[in-house]
Amino acid sequence: MTATSTSGVAAGAGTAPRTREAARARGRRVAAYLWYVSGRLAGAVVSLLAVLVTSFFLFRIIPGDPVRTMTHGRQVSAEQLAALRRQFGLDLPLWQQFTDYCGKALTGDFGTSYQFHAPVGELIAEKVPATLLLTGVAVVVYSVFGLWLGTRAAWRHGGLGDRLTTGVALTLWSVPSFWLGLLLIMTFSVGAGPLPGLFPTGGMESGDATGFAHAVDVAHHMVLPVLTLVAVGYAQTLLVMRSSLLDEMGGDYLTTARAKGLRDDLVRRRHAVPNALLPTVTMVFINLGHVAAGSILVETVFSWPGLGGLFYQALSVPDLPLVQGLFVVFAGAMILMNLLADLLYPLLDPRVGR
Template sequence: MTSASTPAPAARPDDGATPGTSLARAAEGGAPRSGARSGATLGYARHAAGKLAGAAVSLLAVLVTSFFLFRILPGDPVRTMTRGKATTPEQLATLRHQFGLDKPMWQQFADYCGQALHGDLGTSFQFHAPVGELIAQKVPATLLLTGTAVVLYSALGLWLGTRSAWRHGSLGDRLNTGVALTLWSVPSFWLGLLLIIVFSVGIGPIPGLFPTGGMESGTGETGFGYVLDVAHHMVLPVLTLIAVGYAQTLLVMRSSLLDEMGGDYLTTARAKGLRDDMVRRRHAVPNALLPTVTMVFINLGHVAAGSILVETVFSWPGLGGLFYQALSVPDLPLVQGLFVAFAGAMIVMNLIADLLYPLLDPRVGR
C-alpha cells in the first residue's frame, strides 16, 4: 500500500487503479519496461507451476485417503445388501469375489489406483452401475440447488460485509454481525427441519406454503410450468443454505475491509476530494478482496459437493443425497468416487483462486 510520504502520486480518482498498481508504475518511472514484464511473467510462471504441483500432490493424497478412509467404516457391504434375504455362506462368498472384497488389501488398493488413473471409479455395489455415470446423473440437480445458493449468499455476504465494515460500530453493523454469527452456529439440518415445520407442514392456522421435499411434484408439467414447479421446491433448501452460508463471507469481508480502512492511501484519496463511496469502491474494496476471493472459490467448490445434510433433509435428488445412500451400506466404490469428486472440486477451485491472486495483487507470487 502507498503511504502519504511516498513521492509517487496515488491512483487518480478517475482511473480506477489500485494503490499497489500506482506504486509499481511510479517505481519503474512510467510505463513498465520489457525486462520488468518478462520478470513478472517468469515470476507468475513459477507461481503457477508451484500451485499446479501442489494440486497434483493433493489429488494423489485424496486418492489414497479415499481408499483407506472408508475401509475402516463398520459394516459388511455384502451382508447389508443381502439383509432380509435368505443367503447361504457360498452365495455371500460369491458376492465378495464378484466385488473383489476377497482380495488382499494391497491388491484392492492397486486395482483401485489403476482404475482411477484411467478414469474408472468402479461399479456401485447397490446400483450395479458405473460410479461415473451415477455421479453424472446427479450433478445437474446439485448444481442447480447449491449453485443458486452459493451465488446468492456470496453476493449477500460481500454486500453486507462491505456495508458493516464501512459503518463499523453502528447499529446496522452490530445487527448484521449478530445475526450472521447466530445463523452460522445453527446446524443446517436443524434449520431445514424448522423451515419444513413452519412453511411446509404449517403451524396452527398457517397452511403449508412449500413442498416438504423433492425436486418436482411429478404432475407432468412442462415448459414454464415445470420451471415454476422446480423453483417452488427450491425455495426452502436454498433459504437454508443461504442462511447458514452467507455469514462466513460477510465476516471475512468485514474483517479484511476493516484492516484496509486505516491505510494512508485512503486518507490521500479523500484529501484529493474523492467521494466516500468511490473511495470504498475503487480503493478500499479491491484491496480487501484477496481473503474473500479464497472464500468465494471455496464456496464454488461446495457447488460440486452440494450439501449432504440439506439435500437429505429435503430429499433433493443430488450428489449429497447419493452420498448419504452410499454411506449407509457402505457402497465402497460409490463412496470413494463421490469423495474424490468432492475433494477434487475443492482442489480445483482453490487452484483457480491461487492463480488469480497475482492478477489481483502483483505482489503475490514474487
Template sequence: MYRPAAPTGQLNGPAPAGASVRAARARTRTAYLRHVAGKLGGAAVSLLAVLVTSFFLFRLIPGDPVKYMTGGRQVSAEQLAAYRREFGLDLPLWQQFTDYCGKALTGDLGTSYQFRAPVIDKITEALPNTLLLTGTAFVLYTALGIVLGTRSAWRRGRLGDRLNTGLALALYSVPSFWLGLLLIIVFSVGMGPIPGLFPTGGMESGGEEGFAYVVDVAHHLVLPVITLVAVEYGQTLLVTRSALLDEMGSDYLTTARAKGLRDDLVRRRHAVPNAMLPTMTLIFVNLGRTVAGVILVETVFSWPGLGGLFYQALSVPDLPLVQGLFFVFASAVIVMNTLADLIYPLLDPRVGR
C-alpha cells in the same frame, strides 16, 4: 582530438528504458511460472493423497456390503463367495488398492454395489441437481455477504452494523440440518397461523411439464436455498467487513477524500476492490464446496443430489460409490483452491514473488 574506441560489447551510457522494462517483465513471468508449477505440483500431491485416503478410510465403516446385496435373504456360502468374486472383494487388500488406483486414473471409479451401475454414471446423474441447489444458494449468499459486509464496514459501530454482524454470527453458528428441520416444521407442515406453504422435500411433485415444471422445481427449491443462504452468508459478510476495515485507514483513501471524491466513490472505486482479495479466496473455496453440495441439507430435504447420494451410499456401505463421491468432493475443493492461488498473483503482483 583522438578518442579511443569503446571496447566491443560495451555500451556508451545507460541501458535503454525499453530493455529494463522487458527484463522486468521477463523476471515477473519467470516468477509466475515458478508459482504456477509449485501450486500445480501441490494440487497433484493432494489429489493423490485423497485417492489413497478415500480407499482406506471407508473400509473402516462397519457393515458387509455383500450381505446388503442379498437383501437379507438366506444365501449359501457359495453365493456369497460368488458375489465377492464379482466385485473383487475376495482379493488381497493391496491388490484391491492397486486395481482401484489404476482404474481411477483412467476415470473408472468402479461399479456401485446397490445400483449395479458405473459410479461415474450415478455421479453425472446427480450432479446437475446439486449444482442447481448449491449454485443458486452460492450466488445469493455471496452477493448478500459482500453487499452487507461492505455496508457494515463503512458504517461500523452504527445500529445497522451491529444488527448485521450479530445476525450473521448467530446464523453462521446454527447447524444447517437443525435450521432446515425448523423451516420444514414452520413453512411445510405449518404452525399456528402459518399454513404449510412449501413441500417437505424432494425436487418435484411429478406430472408437470414445460413452464409448470420449472415453477414446481422452484417451489421445492425455496426452503433448502433459504437454509443454505442463512447459514453461509455470514462467513462472506464477516470476511468482507474485516478486510474493508483494514483498508479504511490507508493513506490512499485519505488522499482520495482530499481530492474531493464523495464517500460512495471512495468506497466503490478504491476501498472495496483492494479489500476483495481475502473475499476472493473465500469465494473460490465456497465454489469448490458447491460441487460437493451440502450433505445434511440435501438429506433433510430429500434433494436428489450428490449429498443425498453420499448419505445413501454410506448406509450400505457402497464402497465404490462412497469412494468416488469422496474423491469428487475433495477434488472440487482442491481444484478451486488451486485456481484461487493461480489468479491471486494476477490481482496482486506482490503475491507469488
C-alpha cells in the same frame, strides 16, 4: 550536426535502454508468474494423489460388511457370500485392491456400485445437474448478498446497522443447517398455527408438470433448501468480508485518497474493497467447490436428488466404490477451486507470486 538533431539522437539513445529495461521487467514478471503457477499446479496434483489414497483407506475403517448389508433379510449361503466377495473384488489382498483402485481411478473408472449395480461415473453424472442447480443458485445469492452487507457493515462499523447485521450473521453461522432446514419445513411446509403449508416438504418436482409449469414447480421445491443454504452461507461471507475491510480501513493509502478529494464511496469501491477481497475470494472459490459437493445434510433433509443425498445413501451400506468416487469428486472440486483462487491472486494483488 545541429543542436536539434543532437538532442534527438540523445533522446533516442536514452529511450532504447529504458525500453529494453521495461521489456526485461515484463519478462521477469511473466517468468515469476509462470513459476508461481507451476508450483500451484504441482501442489494440486500432489493433493489429488493424497485424496485418492485417503479415499481408499478412509472408508474401509467404517464398521460393517458391504456384502452382508446388501443381502440383509435374505437367506444367503456362505458360498453365495464368497461369490459376491469375489465379484466385487473384496476377497483380494488389500494392497491389490488399492493398486487396482488407483489404476482405474486415474482413468476415470471408479468401479460399479454395490447397491445400484451401475457404473459409479454414470450415477454421479445423473445427479450432478440437480446439485448444480440447488447449490449453484444458493452460492451466487449468498456470495453477492454477503459481500454487499459485509462491505456496508465494515464501512459503517459501530452503528446500529453494523450491530444488527453482525448479530444476525453470528447467530445464523452457529445454527446447524439441518436444524434450520427442519425448522423451515415445520413452519412453511407443514404449517404452524394459522400459517398454512406453502412449500413442498421435499423432492425436486411433483412429476406431473411440463414446460414452463415444470420450471415453476422446480423453483417452488427449491425455495426452502435454497433459503437454508443462503441463510447459513451469507453469514460466513459477510463476517469474512467485514473483518478484511476493517483491517484495510486504517491504511495510509485511504487517507491519501481522501486528501486528494475523492468521495467516500469512491474511496471504498476503488481502493479499500479491492484490497480486502483476497480472503473473501478464497472463501468464495471454496464455496464454489461446494457447488459440486452439494450439501449432504440439506439435500438429505429436503430429499433433494443430488450428489449429497447419493453420498448419504452410499455411506449407509457402505457402498465403497460409490463412496470413494463421490469423495474424489468432492475433494477434486475443492482442489480445483483453490487452484483457481491461487491463480487469480496475482491479478488482484501484483505482490503475490513475486
